[in-house]
Amino acid sequence: MTGSTIGRVGYIGLGNMGAPMAERLLTRPGGLTVLDVVPEAMSPFTDKGAAAASSPAELAAGCDLVCVTVLDDAQVRDVVTGPDGLLATARPGTVVAVHSTISDTTAVELAAKCAEKGVDFVDAPVSGGAGGAKNGTLAVMVGATDDGFAKIEEPFGTFASLVVHAGPVGAGTRMKLARNLLHFIAFTAATEAQRLAEAAGIDITELGKVVRHTDAITGGAGSIMWRDTTSPLAEDDSWFPIFSRVRALGEKDLALALDLGDRLGVDLPLGARALSDLGPGLGVGTGEIAQTRSRKEHA
Incomplete structure (x- = not known):
């Protein structure tokens, strides 16, 4: 799977930053599945053709790339490794991209757990605010393997005009x-x-x-x-x-x-x-x- 062959993208967390980032993905070929703890936050997306999931596990089962924009380290851990988390169903080769600003040590820890399932974890915090997300001009700082970075360049380009490979996992957060x-x-x-x-x-x-x-x-x-x-x-x-x-x-x-x-x-x-x-x-x-x-x- 390369950046050009990533199909459906999942997006978890449709808040101030997540919603405009996910909106930029609506017109991308391959389809979009969304998830938020507030059901009403998903309606603008499902009204435009996106699918809705009821849990991270359900979302991951059908997605090649999962973008996560939640509040903090604890929520990221729950989304990725919780009982109904992404790793419960994610297929080998799936990419989990965390856009939340978390600890770099959390990113390294989660990357190791994802690797056990053949899943690529990338820490990909963003800069540029909600306005940049809406206009597709964000900067994304990516910590990833070379293969992981190659997979996300194209889809990230829908909401960012600068995608930087900062180094291995954890470097994006640093x-x-x-x-x-x-x-x-x-x-x-x-x-x-x-x-x-x-x-x-x-x-x-x-x-x-x-x-x-x-x-x-x-x-x-x-x-x-x-x-x-x-x-x-x-x-x-x-x-x-x-x-x-x-x-x-x-x-x-x-x-x-x-x-x-x-x-x-x-x-x-x-x-x-x-x-x-x-x-x-x-x-x-x-x-x-x-x-x-x-x-x-x-x-």
Whole structure:
């Protein structure tokens, strides 16, 4: 079974993310079977020709690929290995793809249990939100064997415009956790920036407009994520002058923001950490502005 020969797809979990992802599969050849603990959630799909199952076991019996988007590790385990779970009926060669963000250790554990039945388990968390799911523009980070990845590329392409093979089982989840670490640290930094702006008399809703506008142009934090290692850069590396300029601009602006915060009495701990860590994080070492501020603080 390859990606081009996967027939019927099953989808378990038709919530905020699962429903728009499953909807993209409705027009795919091969057919769709759905399952949700809320029977009414299945009606929009059965009205459009999908089949409905009453249990994971019933669903797995007729599907080549089963996508799972449920709440947490416990629910994923129950769906896969429970008394009426997928492994009760899944045929060898079936692929079980978990899109929920679970522990990477849970993914590895379940992959081993699936392998005993000849079933391919892939951890495939997604990024891009419900809007991305509806538009078919999600990013999917896949932990799988090479054979498992080959099977899911085509069907995943119905709801994603970027499908990345992150590595073996568990790697998809590890990549998602790193991605979300950045996401929520950025949210925290946004709240710090709002506090500074508010104290300075700035309309923070207008600031939000500027941030969304310019991030859409520059790519936000992702615009510096091009290196294939986090090790320090050699001075003859082609990235060294580029990231040295980024460091110089960043340290200048961070220092000015911290000075403003000092005058307004606004504590900016993330800003201070960013000033000291920006250059080393970019691989080009601490710049003069950060060194000067550090000397003053420790004088």
